[in-house]
Amino acid sequence: MSTAIYPGSFDPITNGHVSILQSGLRAFDHIIVAVLHNPQKSALFTVAERTEMIREALGGDPRFEVDTFEGLLVDYAKKRQANVVLRGLRAVADFEYELQMANMNRHLNDEVETVFIMAKDAYFYVSSNLVKEAARLGGDVSRLVPPGVAERLRAKLRP
Ligand SMILES: Nc1ncnc2c1ncn2[C@@H]1O[C@H](COP(=O)(O)OP(=O)(O)OP(=O)(O)O)[C@@H](O)[C@H]1O
Ligand SMILES: [Mg+2]
Structure with missing residues (x-):
């Protein structure tokens, strides 16, 4: 598998x-969606809220698993016995950063390979950050996020 x-x-x-x-x-039989718990970075949603929204969006498909991790990604990959890291690529802006990360991870553990999938044109400019910014200003982001997420954004940002 x-x-x-x-x-x-x-x-x-x-x-x-x-x-x-x-x-x-x-391409893969089993994908682990791994939510990075980074105490240094302030987030809008807690890790628990984020994992819950992911679970909801994936609708119980057993080929997906949702987990959390802290620290080095390559260490987590080793622990989970996975040797592929999946990343999405949007506009050129992603490229430089993703290349750096992939090379750093390869340097740390060359058994872990990073594989990229190109973003669909409909979502080429969609990022969590932009969605939050638009929602905060009262914009309609319901076509850019799963239904449960749109609801939670509304509840969190426009009480
Ligand atoms: N719209 C999208 N289409 C394709 N890949 C995406 C898209 N949004 C994010 N990704 C990819 O998903 C992975 C995880 O992204 P991440 O959680 O940083 O989301 P993000 O939207 O970039 O969030 P932020 O705006 O906070 O940086 C990255 O490889 C990222 O490039
Ligand atoms: Mg990002």
């Missing part, structure tokens, strides 16, 4: 993330 890890902040999960996960199933 082939397993890949899809790491990120997912603060919150967007339809762009969901689309990468669905495409990922064409």
Whole structure:
């Protein structure tokens, strides 16, 4: 069975993330969505809220698993016995950063390979950050995120 890890902040999960996960199933049998717990970075949603929204969005498909991790991604990959890290690539802006990360991870453990899937054009400019910014200003982001996420954004940002 082939397993890949899809790491990120997912603060919150967007339809762009969901689309990468669905495409990922064409290449991998099992994908672990790994929510990075980074105490240094302030997030809108707690890790528990983020994992709950991901679980909801993935609708109980047993090929997906949702987990959390702290520290080095390559250490987590080793612990989970996965040697592929899945990442999504949007506009050129992602490229430089993703290349640096992939090379650093390869340097730390060359048994872990990073695999990229290109973003769908509909989600090419969708990021968690932009979605939060738009929602904060009262914009309608319901086509960019799963239904449960749109609701929670409303509850959190416009009480
Ligand atoms: N719309 C999208 N289409 C394809 N890949 C995406 C999309 N949004 C994020 N990704 C990819 O998903 C992975 C995890 O991303 P991450 O959790 O940082 O989301 P993000 O939207 O970039 O969040 P932030 O705006 O907080 O940086 C990264 O590889 C990222 O490039
Ligand atoms: Mg990002």
